[in-house]
Amino acid sequence: MKNILIIHDASGFGKCSTTVALPILSGMALQGTILPTALLSTHTGPGFEGFTFLDLTDEMEKIVDHWHSFGLQFDAAYVGYLGSVRQIKFLERELPKLLKDDAKLYLDPVMADNGEFYYGFDEEYAKEMLNLCAIADVIMPNQTEASFLYGVEYTEGVWPQEKIDEFLRIVRQQTNASVVLTGAGFDGQSQTGAYYFDAENGDQGLATAPFIGGKFHGTGDIFGSIFVGAQANGASVQEATQLAVDYIPRIIEKSLDDPNVMHNGLQFELFIGDLANYVRMLKQNQN
Template structure:
């Protein structure tokens, strides 16, 4: 049977300035050889991390009509990928969209963009937090940071350092909600390193991927990581291969961003590393033929 094209529906917000969400997901997944259809949940003049006075347009009324139009023209997707959602109502709509386009071989990845540093974003209500738990139950893969994982599981936030046993316990609990694979970003065992941990419920294997920590806060790198992770999985990488590739690509980008000395609110400087990512994915595709 001929393999389906690599197609993905990306359900994220669109920030015009300050690279994150769709302005990261589209080029990264495209470099991975994935054809992306964008379903914006909101349009903003800038992202909300450190910018004041931004313009925000909620697209909740448009989400289902746009998805239904896609369905009417025969759109099909190998992957469904959700990120920042602006309301509890949107979360329910994304559940509907998942069911609308889910197929036996579909891959659903949920990046539960809820907060960071132990705090939920100011836009998040309890209704939304509860809804995100439901959405994660419908996913094949979830990729939260530590703040989001603890909130989803009803646990107190732990800033680290972590142990392998502690990380595996969290990952197993996330998979216990329904996903067959889980990835935790912001994992570290000792000062000076940072990366991600991943767990596959079917194999029972937990693995870590760590790199030297670069001091600072870099906006948009969570979207960078999750998009690369999905690109790797769609190209036939194992969970650990995809996770390690995402950690490496994100690390390379952070090094470049830090060295530039620019305003990190403007987003990660990933563009010069896209050829490396594209070549890696091409080699993976060739190895599978």
């Protein structure tokens, strides 16, 4: 069983980051090891003002030193929320030692959305994140993050193909990573999705699914976890992207049965059995 290093923050209550990635990857027949970047009392969505936040940078260094002492290495790493330039620099230095020679680094450069940086993030952070993108195998930015990282003008809605081509051209000048651009298929009405580019074979295209209205905390983490789970089990970039795109509206639609969905989070747990079946079928087709 492959061991995936999950580098995300951890919220005590609320379904996002580590508390999403670990159960999804486990359900997809992968062992998860966590390196938490911060500890929060709750997720940071509406209704949780005053949440606690503990930066774990110092503890991350101690944890990794312990792992190095007995030669622990991983088959892949899935990196999400990093709270500081210091954490990025730490991972730039340590990830090459933590990953096996054939391991893949999946990076969700969490920092911005809707044309704005999240609180606590800025251009200096984006500049340093580019160095982590340069060593990644797959980067998964949303359109705002793609704009801030690579200097492409941010616009809402579906990016025309020529703008996506411009973005990919700039990316290819700086990294050999495959790219999954989330939100690229969102037309504000009936469709949403992601644009994928597979650096290994040049395959690219738009994966779409029906749009279910609303913004929900943890959606990106669910998407990324499903994508990583599929890829780590042998799915192509295209297959993994389409799988994640297909599951997000299904999970949202089912979660709307909960009148407190904004508080409780999306009910991804109801679909872990389906994802486990997907992995079993994927493995059978590979044999």
